[in-house]
Amino acid sequence: xxxxxxxxxxxxxxxxxxxxxxxxxxxxxxxxxxxxxxxxxxxxxxxxxxxxxxxxxxxxxxxxxxxxxxxxxxxxxxxxxxxxxxxxxxxxxxxxxxxxxxxxxxxxxxxxxxxxxxxxxxxxxxxxxxxxxxxxxxxxxxxxxxxxxxxxxxxxxxxxxx
Ligand code: FES
Ligand code: FES
Numbered sequence: 001x002x003x004x005x006x007x008x009x010x011x012x013x014x015x016x017x018x019x020x021x022x023x024x025x026x027x028x029x030x031x032x033x034x035x036x037x038x039x040x041x042x043x044x045x046x047x048x049x050x051x052x053x054x055x056x057x058x059x060x061x062x063x064x065x066x067x068x069x070x071x072x073x074x075x076x077x078x079x080x081x082x083x084x085x086x087x088x089x090x091x092x093x094x095x096x097x098x099x100x101x102x103x104x105x106x107x108x109x110x111x112x113x114x115x116x117x118x119x120x121x122x123x124x125x126x127x128x129x130x131x132x133x134x135x136x137x138x139x140x141x142x143x144x145x146x147x148x149x150x151x152x153x154x155x156x157x158x159x160x161x162x
Contacts, residue, residue, distance in 0.1 A: 002062050006031065007074040017063025022046045024062050025071065033072035033101045037130070044129035047102035054102075054109045056128070072101035081108040083153075084146045091142040095133035103129045107143045115150045117143075 004011050004021075006029065013028045020039075025031040025048070037045030039058045046058040049070040077085075084107050094100045103126070110117055110125035117125065122143055131139070 021057040021060045044102040087142040087146040093138040
């Protein structure tokens with residue numbers, strides 16, 4: 001038995017300690033936002049947050065996990081996440097959608113740490129997320145638009161002393 005804290009809730013899974021987290025999430029807990037792509041930490045389809053940082057859940061054994069897991073389904077989303085998601089919709093980023101939970105989590109992680117990323121920093125942060133539909137130009141546009149929106153909302157908050 002293993003206890004996992006997923007999206008703020010404690011869950012118990014009766015699985016082998018070597019089972020990758022992705023299998024536990026999808027097959028045991030019915031959390032299907034994270035997707036199986038390569039199973040080798042190469043594509044980013046299975047991205048989730050562990051203690052706030054993006055990780056590849058396909059290569060993370062359940063027995064090694066300590067801390068909080070967040071998936072795209074997390075109902076308590078940060079402001080940054082919400083802005084990213086809104087911009088993804090506005091720019092109609094998704095094509096088949098398979099890679100997009102991972103793309104959004106990686107983009108939100110970047111913008112949580114850096115709200116004015118350079119092209120190079122965007123490329124570096126997003127390089128672990130592959131899109132077979134080739135939505136990269138829209139991903140970059142949406143990410144930059146989200147960055148602008150976050151910066152202007154920060155300026156407004158600073159102006160009113162929040
Ligand atoms: S399925 Fe995990 S990185 Fe591809
Ligand atoms: S939208 Fe189809 S794989 Fe990225």
